[in-house]
Amino acid sequence: MGKIVILTGAGISAESGLGTFRDAGGLWAQHRIEDVATPEGFARNPALVHEFYNARRVQAAKALPNAAHKALARLQGDWPDEVVIVTQNVDNLHETGGAERVVHMHGTLGGALCAACDHRWAAPPEMAVDEPCPVCKAPTARPDVVWFGEMPYDMDTIYDHLASASVFAAIGTSGQVYPAAAFVHEARMSGAETIELNLKPSTGASGFDKVVLGPATETVPHWVDGLLGAR
Template identity: 55%
Template sequence: MSDIRNIVVLTGAGVSAESGIATFRGPGGLWEGHRVEDVCTPEALAADPDLVHRFYDLRRAALSSVRPNPAHEALARLDRAWAGGLLIVTQNVDDLHERAGATRMLHMHGALRQALCAACGARFAWADALPPATPCPACAAPALRPDIVFFGEIPYQMERIEAALAQADLFVSIGTSGAVYPAAGFVRLADAYGARTLELNLDRSEGSDWFDESRLGPAGTLVPQWVEQMLNA
């Protein structure tokens, strides 16, 4: 591992599941009791803004009752101690990576504790309920919405992610299903650029065959073990 300098880490729902946050899809294709199409598309927001805003209000409020787990804490330790390049890309919209202390990271699918103005594009930290037609603090338009990347919208900071993958010596995917693109394609992009690829997951994912190595088990166990290995190589 001594030849590894630049690392890109992708985290998914399996990292936060051990903190008590529901994974993306449950039985029957439901997302925390709702069809994804009813709460996570631009069409849903236009058709029933009360439902969509209430759904994210509840998810935002639930963050106060959860805490970072050993996987978040281990990645924050890596962030503090790794002398080379590091980018943690999370598909999760919770703030558990930040609360654990990670700073070299980005939210490609948005963040629950942020609001986005659909009129002017301004973003704001937001911890409370966000009713439909809440006025934007910047432009006053009644257009604030959850700062969440809905299906059909382009994930955030893709150019930065792709640039990091181009420079990566190691790409690590943690707790992801391998089913949601474009994140599911990162392993092949990293491989094409010459990076080693490692999957840490509870079970084999749809993309497991693309990785050089897969380690199966709980993120709270595997991630601290891997971080220890990297920092003591």
Template identity: 65%
Template sequence: MERIVILTGAGISAESGLATFRAADGLWENHRVEDVASPEGFARDPALVQRFYNDRRRAAAAARPNVAHEALARLQRDYPGEVTIVTQNVDALHEAAGAEVLHMHGAVNSALCAACGHRWPAPEQMQPGEACPACQAPKARPDIVWFGEMPYYIDEIERKLSNCSYFVSIGTSGNVYPAAGFFRLADSVGAHTLELNLEASHSASQFAEARQGSATELVPAWVDDMLAEVS
């Protein structure tokens, strides 16, 4: 059975209006990464961090999946082999299109208790010191993997990569570990590797194929090709 592992990044959601909020100067919406995306930043100023993710949550809730999200959901539904979608994005656009995904960096619509690990749907506005509905500790935080924390599902993702026939990287630079190692693991087991990106990443030349263009153009075309091969 053919097995496909797909990694998606911010580029696939940009055309749904969720542009990357990390700018070229390293700031996130005029905030330092350390201030809004690290455990230390949350400990220092929880109100700022909650406000930051409240804004992200509101934007994500208003966004709609585009044809690239829909094409991947169609591939997952219609391809006779196994299709695993791993995303670095924290929006729910893949799910809204009908796909099942592994959110390695968490989900902005989810809340996490830092005391007991309980998860629950995040309210539209989270406040500092909110109580966990399970243990009542005032330790509610966004269910986001911050810098310095271990991404979710890494063992499962690595198992999928170690048995995949295809690895496709969509809309991501792939420069940050552990995602930067996904290509190497897939390549080491002989998987066909493909990058679909608006512009070639620094590692594009290492892929067996690299195509440049918008996700809404490249992804549906690639999915059509994959489904045509098995029809």
């Protein structure tokens, strides 16, 4: 049947109450991206950055996986070949929804990273300025998330999956952030069938073979049902 590679963005978690940084009234709307999601912002005001991510961590801990997360977990369990989920999201809703093979290309809210020695560990509910690394003891702990201007994680692994995909799906992505925005082109060059499932067409929607519009909680379960029913 072939490998399925799925890219998910903020749109799949929005229906669980986790807004995108383009939503009005949410956490992102209260701050400039340059201040809370860049290495330079962290260097200028680490207290503000920790406050922002502490709030996101609390918000994410209250969120529950929705029908779209659960449908992708079901696809992983029932599809006869490999199903790889690559997510731009830093929440753990795929995992709590039952998924097992998830590549977090932008890191996770549940992780802490030492800016001095690159050691990673489970983040406490609240992180603070000068929090020490448990290994090197340097007071340089930061959230283990990829900020603007930084290289996403596991890119070699992701490109290997795209090169061997039979189907590539992008769910809830804006198509504005690279390198993820170019994944559809990588998959198409390898001969994959491509589909976008989104609330509205992304910037790169014209690059997909098929575009399905609607809420993720409706379109994703329907797409999964179609795949599994067509085996």
